Amino acid sequence: MNLPSKYHFKITISVLSSGRESPYFTLMSNKINSKSKMKRFLRYLKLSFFTIPLLAAQQDKPIRVIFFGDSITQAGVRPGGYIVKMGEMLEKQGLKDKYELIGAGIGGNKIYDLYLRMEDDVLAKKPDVVIIYIGVNDVWHKASHGTGTDPDKFVKFYEAILKKLQAANIRVALCTPAAIGERTDFSNQQDGDLNQYSQMIRNLAKKNGLPLIDLRKAFLDYNLKNNPNNDEKNILTTDRVHLNEVGNQFVADEMWRILKGM
């Protein structure tokens, strides 16, 4: 390569994403007036041809979101589930490649179960974001199995999970448990506990400066408008707990409102 003895380079590397070009890296060389300087510069340049694709790859890597929860989340990845619906929404908005949505829900899970399986099911997958949606079974299993979660233990194990996620620099959003029964006069058997445990989650979000997806409140507000007969199901749920089609879309919307800002 025959180069003039005095010159400088300007190199601009742009990232093309979603049809838009945005400058990623600009290099303006000093005036290069010696052979050795030039050689060094060219060496850097060559190096950059290998590293830039890596950087670009990293730039293109979608945000990995893990939905960490119970049977409601387990059903979220089935056709019509709230995670599937969220994926469809992203596709319509041309954001399909920006996010990778991973369901990590197991039926019957309580906060203890999330704690026990978080290494394998969350940390090992190196997510950028984790949305924790737990609490229904912690309350429900008191009556149905005698093995619900004490309030103090719910908070302590929740905190232990948050600590580990934050230590791994993972962004976290917290959901309140939506409903066990959709009656709006607080006459569903578990309403007292759901209100209490939801408040504990709100406090955890506040204390840790984390975004909150307050499904409990959102479901109640929706039912106050759309459940005039005070029915216990079939508004947002099929069986008082698990989401019907409207419910899946509703949860997808509520989660996306928070997720897009994370």
Added chain:
Amino acid sequence: MNLPSKYHFKITISVLSSGRESPYFTLMSNKINSKSKMKRFLRYLKLSFFTIPLLAAQQDKPIRVIFFGDSITQAGVRPGGYIVKMGEMLEKQGLKDKYELIGAGIGGNKIYDLYLRMEDDVLAKKPDVVIIYIGVNDVWHKASHGTGTDPDKFVKFYEAILKKLQAANIRVALCTPAAIGERTDFSNQQDGDLNQYSQMIRNLAKKNGLPLIDLRKAFLDYNLKNNPNNDEKNILTTDRVHLNEVGNQFVADEMWRILKGM
């Protein structure tokens, strides 16, 4: 006794009660124009001297009220208890002799227990009025013993009790279970069930045309005004369930408002 041959009697018997005199019995004889008629009349009169005191006694017999319930009612007959307080209120109003207040509360009782002991503890005592105050343990024992009462069975056994009381011509008032925890945001563990079982009792009162003492509603209204910190106790209760001094007076007032009209 020397009587004129033609005359008639007018006899008026009055009842003196609470300082007021009200006519109880008036007898105007026909014109008596024969000795035999007179004798017969005098015989009746003599008889009446024996029977009138009996009638008067019956008139003076206080209204017997049985308070039929659980530990809250059991505590109601202790110093400062709501039944004792109601007795004091009656005394101040000069109605002490008009009512006989009998506590029939046993700790831990559920609707099943009331059903089982109603012959001995209620019917055998021939009350005029029964105030049923039950439901806390039907709900609470679900979590504390695993032996709470199914909603359908609560209604069926309650109805069986009402049927027997009404068959014995006993007037009945129904109370809703006030509270297990005084927090006003429906975050007390048993709020869902207490709301549901209270509604079932309201429906029973309505269906059977019986007066309702809606302690559940009254306690909540009171706490909304007087429990700004959302405390779980020490407003009307000592321990989330049993009444403190204010609570005992509050229940006495609520019950008397209904009882005086029965």
Added chain:
Amino acid sequence: MNLPSKYHFKITISVLSSGRESPYFTLMSNKINSKSKMKRFLRYLKLSFFTIPLLAAQQDKPIRVIFFGDSITQAGVRPGGYIVKMGEMLEKQGLKDKYELIGAGIGGNKIYDLYLRMEDDVLAKKPDVVIIYIGVNDVWHKASHGTGTDPDKFVKFYEAILKKLQAANIRVALCTPAAIGERTDFSNQQDGDLNQYSQMIRNLAKKNGLPLIDLRKAFLDYNLKNNPNNDEKNILTTDRVHLNEVGNQFVADEMWRILKGM
């Protein structure tokens, strides 16, 4: 009718049942030596033509047996169920017409439910024998719904049922609840309670002089011989509670051993 002036009648009425003829009624008249006596006798005879068929009908009426219980008994009238199997056994033994077997089992029933529906489902059907098979849900619902039955209430309502059945001259047999889990080392969760409630039923049988069908003991004995791996199901049950084919036959046999002697 032209009759000799001196004679007597001998009338024998036999009952034909299951191919055997047994004398039911024998009448030997005195020597009839007057017209009036004869007339009187003939009048009696005529009367008997109307009454004997009634007596015969009563004789032929099968023993009506009601099986009063929960889902295990509800399944007993399905193909392969223990009541169906008992019917087949009776048929083989030529006793089909001697017994009428009626299932009165409802899933989820506890002693309270039997008490509430005994008028409609038992007394109204005027059975000769009632076999009570209850207790599994009284114990199980403690853990699964929080609405199990307190031991004292189990005994009191059981006694109330026995009292009503005995007042109606109905013969009664009592069953102990067989199993919730078939492990033989008493490590099934409800073993403690099943043992306790079974003992209460044994005491009730003894105290009231009633036959006992001790399924709890029989199942354990059978499992000790036939469940070497200490499995929790699939020996006599399909799911730890409800009977498989062997279990249905086993219960039919156990019940018949007692029923045939009642």
Added chain:
Amino acid sequence: MNLPSKYHFKITISVLSSGRESPYFTLMSNKINSKSKMKRFLRYLKLSFFTIPLLAAQQDKPIRVIFFGDSITQAGVRPGGYIVKMGEMLEKQGLKDKYELIGAGIGGNKIYDLYLRMEDDVLAKKPDVVIIYIGVNDVWHKASHGTGTDPDKFVKFYEAILKKLQAANIRVALCTPAAIGERTDFSNQQDGDLNQYSQMIRNLAKKNGLPLIDLRKAFLDYNLKNNPNNDEKNILTTDRVHLNEVGNQFVADEMWRILKGM
């Protein structure tokens, strides 16, 4: 110091413990034939005068034993408690200085609580031995609070505790939960679960090669001999669960049998 020019030292340091002298450290010098060598040796010797007492101190340090459990262990450090009794036993046997017994029991604790507080209450105290005595509340709270421990979670959190203790080179012994009720015919309500959870603990001990203090079995054996009336308490417990004087001595004996060999 005037020393011969050729010589060697033999130094023996003995440890005096419990009245016995045992050689701890023996040093036989080479033949010392130079001044510099001698000086060096003397320097070492001087050093040893400072270090040996430290070594000796370490030798004398008692074995630190932490009793890690619930209210039964919390009561163990009160007068007459099983830990106090064990201390008295050690004193009688002249072993008082060999062991340091530390109670770490908190009322109502379940396996989750032990897991949560093991850093502060166990690891931070650097014990040599930990005796884990847990399980009663894991079973009992199913019925009394609806917040018992699922069997799978009991095992998983127990294993997590064992893993952390073993990582810290702490010797561990496992106890089975003795009793909730002393009846010997397995008719105590929680017998099924206590048998199951005890078996899980036996399996954990076996799997991890750890000593087992099988209090469940020991209590049953004792009661079979000493509880002829099948009483539910007052043999080894005061209230079906907590130890009476005989019970405290019994547990102290059972634990010492295992502890002395650890």
